Amino acid sequence: MIEKIVSWSIRNRFFVWLGIILVVVGGFYSIKETPIDALPDLSENQVIIYTEYMGRNPKIMEDQITYPLVSNLQGIPKIKSIRAASMFGMSFIFVVFQDEVDVYWARTRVLERLNYAQRFLPQGVTPTLGPDGTGLGHVFWYTLEGDGYNLGELRALQDWYVKFALQNVEGVSEVASFGGFQKQYQVTIDPHKLVYYDVPLMDVTQAVAANNRDVGGSLYEMNSTSYLVRGLGYIASLEDIKEISIGTYKSIPIRLSDIADVQMSTDLRLGITEENGEGEVVGGIVVMRFGENARDVIARTKVKMEEVAKGLPEGVKFKTAYDRSDLILASINTLTEALWQMILIVCIVVILFLFSFRTGLVAIACILLSVLIGFILMRLFGVTSNIMSLGGIALAIGDVVDPAIVMAENAYRSLTKRVLTNETGR
Numbered sequence: 001m002i003e004k005i006v007s008w009s010i011r012n013r014f015f016v017w018l019g020i021i022l023v024v025v026g027g028f029y030s031i032k033e034t035p036i037d038a039l040p041d042l043s044e045n046q047v048i049i050y051t052e053y054m055g056r057n058p059k060i061m062e063d064q065i066t067y068p069l070v071s072n073l074q075g076i077p078k079i080k081s082i083r084a085a086s087m088f089g090m091s092f093i094f095v096v097f098q099d100e101v102d103v104y105w106a107r108t109r110v111l112e113r114l115n116y117a118q119r120f121l122p123q124g125v126t127p128t129l130g131p132d133g134t135g136l137g138h139v140f141w142y143t144l145e146g147d148g149y150n151l152g153e154l155r156a157l158q159d160w161y162v163k164f165a166l167q168n169v170e171g172v173s174e175v176a177s178f179g180g181f182q183k184q185y186q187v188t189i190d191p192h193k194l195v196y197y198d199v200p201l202m203d204v205t206q207a208v209a210a211n212n213r214d215v216g217g218s219l220y221e222m223n224s225t226s227y228l229v230r231g232l233g234y235i236a237s238l239e240d241i242k243e244i245s246i247g248t249y250k251s252i253p254i255r256l257s258d259i260a261d262v263q264m265s266t267d268l269r270l271g272i273t274e275e276n277g278e279g280e281v282v283g284g285i286v287v288m289r290f291g292e293n294a295r296d297v298i299a300r301t302k303v304k305m306e307e308v309a310k311g312l313p314e315g316v317k318f319k320t321a322y323d324r325s326d327l328i329l330a331s332i333n334t335l336t337e338a339l340w341q342m343i344l345i346v347c348i349v350v351i352l353f354l355f356s357f358r359t360g361l362v363a364i365a366c367i368l369l370s371v372l373i374g375f376i377l378m379r380l381f382g383v384t385s386n387i388m389s390l391g392g393i394a395l396a397i398g399d400v401v402d403p404a405i406v407m408a409e410n411a412y413r414s415l416t417k418r419v420l421t422n423e424t425g426r
Contacts, residue, residue: 026372034378034383034385037136037328039387040386041384046095049129050130051092051125052091062091065086066086069114079095107132133173137288138322139286140320141323145281166284166304171288175286180281181267185235187262197259212233212235213234295328374393
């Protein structure tokens with residue numbers, strides 16, 4: 001078989017050179033287009049389902065949320081396993097699919113089943129899918145710094161301005177906020193006043209919900225002119241909440257401020273975020289979408305942050321907390337340097353031992369073409385350029401050059417023997 005391949009290659013040099021050119025072009029294209037990361041992504045092919053039911057203990061979360069969802073998610077094609085965790089007010093379900101399953105096909109099938117399973121959940125509870133990222137998707141962390149701004153103001157700036165802007169970056173799946181205080185209006189009801197005025201608690205909640213909306217009307221025509229009728233009722237300040245009418249009880253008009261204290265406060269915090277022990281900070285985590293090039297996503301995020309920084313209040317600026325591109329570049333540069341050093345050393349050794357420059361070039365060409373073919377296969381099979389894959393190429397150079405040396409040396413010996421035979425025959 002090998003003899004036939006060698007014979008065909010000798011007789012068809014044009015096609016051999018054409019194949020070499022295609023390998024070179026395809027190899028350099030694959031090097032440019034192959035996603036680059038520091039570490040290989042060995043995380044499972046999974047879809048995360050997150051459900052929030054605040055104020056409920058883990059037992060209730062397990063019985064009313066986790067168990068119904070897990071039971072109805074059974075039977076989805078190509079599932080490897082389903083794992084779940086219930087905690088205070090939150091439920092997490094991890095649906096693990098087989099490795100060859102497309103992640104977006106898996107998310108679609110899970111969504112189809114959730115539409116059916118939601119009928120078994122308590123009213124008002126809606127499960128949501130986690131981001132289409134992986135365990136190594138946290139590629140960039142940043143914090144917001146601003147003298148004269150408290151943690152609540154910085155968190156509001158992060159949630160309502162920075163986060164939405166960075167989510168538009170190509171390749172970003174989610175921007176998760178952390179730290180600070182999430183602003184909210186809190187209505188603290190006095191139970192003694194409810195009893196005194198004989199006001200049901202349900203009437204209070206319905207009144208607050210009904211008074212925080214706009215109502216659309218029809219058209220009113222007067223003097224051949226149409227006027228749009230609508231009611232503006234969105235809450236804009238604490239006074240608007242305090243003035244909400246609950247109703248008339250025992251001939252007494254009751255407002256919300258008569259039975260409750262209304263104040264601006266923060267949501268319940270289950271932890272804080274500190275930086276280097278210097279105090280609390282507010283920031284965000286950029287989560288990369290599945291299958292994206294980490295280095296390119298980080299580069300696009302930095303460009304977008306420069307645009308977003310122009311709209312930040314005076315004195316507020318970004319500070320990088322974690323940038324994986326530094327690790328990626330350091331890892332790739334180290335391995336690339338080692339790769340070229342190994343190629344150079346092997347080439348020198350081959351030329352010295354064969355004592356033939358042309359024969360040594362054959363072995364050298366085999367090394368370079370083998371590396372390019374390796375990158376083509378990495379691109380075809382979706383393997384990223386990382387420490388493991390490039391390290392494997394570096395280790396394989398010694399094995400790749402052996403067949404080339406044997407074949408080149410054998411050909412050189414055969415040609416030399418033929419020349420000597422011809423000279424002796426003369």
